[in-house]
Amino acid sequence: xxxxxxxxxxxxxxxxxxxxxxxxxxxxxxxxxxxxxxxxxxxxxxxxxxxxxxxxxxxxxxxxxxxxxxxxxxxxxxxxxxxxxxxxxxxxxxxxxxxxxxxxxxxxxxxxxxxxxxxxxxxxxxxxxxxxxxxxxxxxxxxxxxxxxxxxxxxxxxxxxxxxxxxxxxxxxxxxxxxxxxxxxxxxxxxxxxxxxxxxxxxxxxxxxxxxxxxxxxxxxxxxxxxxxxxxxxxxxxxxxxxxxxxxxx
Amino acid sequence: xxxxxxxxxxxxxxxxxxxxxxxxxxxxxxxxxxxxxxxxxxxxxxxxxxxxxxxxxxxxxxxxxxxxxxxxxxxxxxxxxxxxxxxxxxxxxxxxxxxxxxxxxxxxxxxxxxxxxxxxxxxxxxxxxxxxxxxxxxxxxxxxxxxxxxxxxxxxxxxxxxxxxxxxxxxxxxxxxxxxxxxxxxxxxxxxxxxxxxxxxxxxxxxxxxxxxxxxxxxxxxxxxxxxxxxxxxxxxxxxxxxxxxxxxx
DNA sequence: ACCTCCGTTATTGTATACATAACGTATTCA
DNA sequence: TGAATACGTTATGTATACAATAACGGAGGT
Numbered sequence: 001x002x003x004x005x006x007x008x009x010x011x012x013x014x015x016x017x018x019x020x021x022x023x024x025x026x027x028x029x030x031x032x033x034x035x036x037x038x039x040x041x042x043x044x045x046x047x048x049x050x051x052x053x054x055x056x057x058x059x060x061x062x063x064x065x066x067x068x069x070x071x072x073x074x075x076x077x078x079x080x081x082x083x084x085x086x087x088x089x090x091x092x093x094x095x096x097x098x099x100x101x102x103x104x105x106x107x108x109x110x111x112x113x114x115x116x117x118x119x120x121x122x123x124x125x126x127x128x129x130x131x132x133x134x135x136x137x138x139x140x141x142x143x144x145x146x147x148x149x150x151x152x153x154x155x156x157x158x159x160x161x162x163x164x165x166x167x168x169x170x171x172x173x174x175x176x177x178x179x180x181x182x183x184x185x186x187x188x189x190x191x192x193x194x195x196x197x198x199x200x201x202x203x204x205x206x207x208x209x210x211x212x213x214x215x216x217x218x219x220x221x222x223x224x225x226x227x228x229x230x231x232x233x234x235x236x237x238x239x240x241x242x243x244x245x246x247x248x249x250x
Numbered sequence: 251x252x253x254x255x256x257x258x259x260x261x262x263x264x265x266x267x268x269x270x271x272x273x274x275x276x277x278x279x280x281x282x283x284x285x286x287x288x289x290x291x292x293x294x295x296x297x298x299x300x301x302x303x304x305x306x307x308x309x310x311x312x313x314x315x316x317x318x319x320x321x322x323x324x325x326x327x328x329x330x331x332x333x334x335x336x337x338x339x340x341x342x343x344x345x346x347x348x349x350x351x352x353x354x355x356x357x358x359x360x361x362x363x364x365x366x367x368x369x370x371x372x373x374x375x376x377x378x379x380x381x382x383x384x385x386x387x388x389x390x391x392x393x394x395x396x397x398x399x400x401x402x403x404x405x406x407x408x409x410x411x412x413x414x415x416x417x418x419x420x421x422x423x424x425x426x427x428x429x430x431x432x433x434x435x436x437x438x439x440x441x442x443x444x445x446x447x448x449x450x451x452x453x454x455x456x457x458x459x460x461x462x463x464x465x466x467x468x469x470x471x472x473x474x475x476x477x478x479x480x481x482x483x484x485x486x487x488x489x490x491x492x493x494x495x496x497x498x499x500x
Numbered sequence: 501a502c503c504t505c506c507g508t509t510a511t512t513g514t515a516t517a518c519a520t521a522a523c524g525t526a527t528t529c530a
Numbered sequence: 531t532g533a534a535t536a537c538g539t540t541a542t543g544t545a546t547a548c549a550a551t552a553a554c555g556g557a558g559g560t
Binding site for chain 2: 543544545546551552553
Binding site: 052053087091154 | 299302303306307310312330331334335337338341342345349404405406407409410413414417
């Protein structure tokens with residue numbers, strides 16, 4: 001039988017999980033398609049036990065769905081599912097912002113957020129924004145959201161937000177990229193940045209309700225824009241993660 | 251169609267998961283304690299593979315925590331973690347109520363909710379409430395919350411709420427039981443019932459914001475009362491699930 | 501006496517063999 | 531000819547054997 005070259009630097013379970021997630025997100029495995037363990041063993045290079053562990057984790061993550069008769073299939077999402085996921089994440093981030101504001105945050109903790117803000121400002125000064133700058137923006141934006149989440153100092157909430165961001169289209173990077181297909185992309189980024197600025201201000205002034213409201217508005221903007229982007233199906237291939245949308249009925 | 255009811259009617263994985271969860275919630279495994287796979291194999295009767303799958307699921311569920319060097323330990327929670335989890339669930343249920351109100355719900359769909367409401371009303375008419383009636387109340391209350399969640403018609407949100415309810419103290423039954431240790435228990439139940447009534451009214455009248463607000467208030471009430479109940483440590487043994495609280499530092 | 505290093509042990513990570521249930525196909529009977 | 535059943539194939543669920551690694555303890559050196 002074929003020699004299995006063992007990569008001992010990472011656990012086989014993690015390797016299999018990453019490989020399978022890649023296959024799902026890249027569209028190599030289509031929504032609704034059943035995942036064969038045997039096939040997964042071949043493509044990932046791990047054996048059945050770690051592959052099974054990876055499948056269980058991906059199911060909990062929301063990318064897979066258990067089939068009653070056994071095994072797993074790639075989950076399919078409707079547009080409604082996607083917009084709900086984004087609004088859900090916005091609600092959770094709103095709670096995080098409120099916690100941060102109510103519980104109080106020191107100037108030192110706010111520092112990295114402000115640096116993020118300034119860096120994004122710098123990027124947005126270019127008109128139109130270059131591809132490289134946009135890529136930096138995606139990373140910085142994700143970092144901003146992660147830092148903001150941390151400010152809540154609430155492990156259960158942080159955990160839940162992480163889970164809600166597991167779905168690629170619901171992650172900060174995910175919907176920013178989806179919006180990038182729109183002609184008004186630059187203006188959208190500028191508005192988003194304004195939201196970031198306001199939430200920091202609200203947290204500094206300990207205005208919990210305002211901090212929460214602006215994060216929810218931030219998400220609603222994303223939902224509106226994603227809907228628009230989905231109308232322009234021509235640009236859809238920009239975001240491979242959207243391959244998870246079920247093409248048939250909504 | 252008479253199926254023989256053998257142990258094989260449920261999978262070994264599920265059996266192990268239930269058994270382990272029982273051990274954790276009953277306090278047989280203490281917070282912070284490492285779970286030995288070998289020991290779990292002996293106590294659950296399943297072999298290592300299903301036990302491992304169960305451990306992964308329980309980790310994703312939030313009851314266990316992965317140890318970097320390998321294996322799992324029982325997660326420990328602070329009081330803050332618990333109150334945050336309850337508020338988190340309330341926020342999610344608030345969103346569900348808002349979705350239900352905004353999206354519209356037919357009278358037929360609202361029927362089971364109203365039946366629940368009436369049944370609880372009936373129970374609360376007794377003063378003081380009997381043990382049996384209280385037990386029925388716990389079940390009915392859980393059912394009410396589950397039905398309300400369903401009304402959102404949002405699979406991602408429903409899923410997330412289920413996850414948030416996985417932690418025993420964050421589940422509807424969990425915090426109702428914790429509150430039962432208080433002398434004002436009956437009054438608390440009556441207030442809670444009033445919240446239930448208002449949220450239905452708001453949904454019927456399609457007042458999304460009001461539906462959301464009342465559910466969040468519902469959770470805040472629970473948080474306040476749980477804090478009070480935790481002060482009365484004498485009654486704490488009423489709720490085995492609270493064994494998960496770390497006794498040392500907060 | 502304490503620290504360090506090495507060997508032993510126990511426990512987890514991985515692989516594979518075995519059992520069982522589901523699905524497809526072919527054959528047979530109505 | 532169609533449907534139903536039986537059989538075979540395939541894939542999943544389960545168990546166990548093997549490998550590797552981290553914890554533990556003892557012995558020796560500084």
